[in-house]
Amino acid sequence: MWYLCVFYHRLLDYRKPEFESLADLFGVFDDNPSSSHSLEWKLPQHHHPDSPFHFVNLPSEDIARKIANRSILVKGVYEIWGEGSSYEELKEAVNSYPDDRKLPYLTPDSTFRIIVDSFGKAISFKDQTSRIQGMSYIPFKGRVDLRNPEHKFWLIETDDYESNNGLPPIVDKRIFFGREVGGADRSLIPTYQLKSRTYLGPTAMDAEVAFLMANQAQAMPGKLVYDPFVGTGSILVAAAHFGAMTMGADIDIRVVRDGRGPDCNVWSNFKQYGLQMPVSLLRADNNLPPWRPGLKEIFDAIICDPPYGVRAGGRKSGGRKLLKGVVGPYTVPDDKRTGHIPSTAAYSLAECVHDLLDLAAKMLVLGGRLVYFYPVLRDTDTLDVDFPKHPCFKLIASCEQMLSYRYSRVLLTMVKVGAYTDEIEEAARVQHLEFKENHVKWMEEGNLHNAVFSSDFLGSDDLDSKSGKDPKKKYRGKYV
């Protein structure tokens, strides 16, 4: 059955992948595991693909409700009783919608309310009232309850012509009337917002995005979710909110062990929200993970925001040892072994992603998900990047979030589709040694920090050469 799905007008790239991940979680694709795990979508006529209005085909109302209620970006999913380009057409459509679909929601013992909504303009209270009164041709028998109604009906106008809502204007006015099936609980976001979090780090993940990551990873009770760059635990908090067991590692012991005191550390961030504590936190190096030989397929999902060297740089073991020829090989004297603080070396993005994919290929269950951010330098309007590939994984979603004029981060969702074979393991080992041998070379290549912060990149010369052309596009939707 087709439902109207209205999204919040933000994080545009994240909307459909979130919806489809949840559809998968609630079993929409169970009967047909070979399907591409994507739903059937349809845009209302004349709508821009970035429009918040989409029709989606779902097998049942129950599933539609589950998806909508768990999502972060779905404002509402509606069973449409009628639509039209004028109120007369709408009336005709609603009247011809089958009674057996309408009457169960209009019974005398029920409570209801009608909400008038639009996109990109405000409708005055007076106009709202008159529009609601105009719906009196529907035989409502129930009692109006504005606070806590059983049934919510929505009257939505998509007439945003001449209004500035960030999208190209829609030519035709469209009015929808429908019954709400479900919608996101946005109250989660103020509850979990970072400014009320006790323990924060410089790169703590924003609560909304953390929830989106947990949804992409399909976190739920009984599942084990791992974050190899746990930091203050901001991503795992979202996974724990959805009931998953969590586990995190970080190379910085001050963050995972000490925090800022007994009531301000990673554990307290979970306690603050009454969430299940992580199964474990440990200090470990993603470059040399301490997992026992033979351990594999234990995590259901790996979610992380790897350090890619723009706001925070990655570190790995080895330190001075890797600076061959600059300092001699380092041996810790026996009497200084206890309490020795090993030096660490910078960790290049390429190596970090390689290690992450290898770890995920080995440690994820088949069908498990790897969800992580990948940075992209951007100089054109189209995103044309080769994302990391791995023979065990299939990339199912890439959601871009522009961070500045120069660079974006893209949330990649990869599903493990193949087993971790001996050949793959051997190839990864060889690559690991290559990174270690040529540490300095890899560090110089792809230095993202310079590209993002240097003043000459995409500088004024570049703009002058295209003089006459407006350097800033009027519409860059993904900024939303």
Next chain:
Amino acid sequence: MRLLTHNMLSSNIKGVINGFPLRIEVEKVVEKQVDFNPDFLKNMFSKIDWKALADASKIMGYAELPEEVPDASVLDSDEFLQKFHHALLELHLEEGALVCPETGRRFPVNKGIPNMLLHEDEV
């Protein structure tokens, strides 16, 4: 550190072949209650190295687990699952160390966090 974690970790010092299981040096054990989730336990059962778990829980002062690898049919027994749950998730090594069985290198555990980072000459 819970015993689930202990069961996953080994000493990854360069050249070490048998880095598992790490011997536990106990200074302080605490018990923390964890919500019981049978699905999670059933999931973990096949991935656990049973002997390492049984030995570790004994060192931590809990000797209720069978020595031998139990048959998967025990997963239907609530009593077994409760014991497995307690050993796997509720016993914490708060202070102590994990010792590499081959080299004797101590990986300290402070405030419940194992420090598995290697020294420069161990990588």
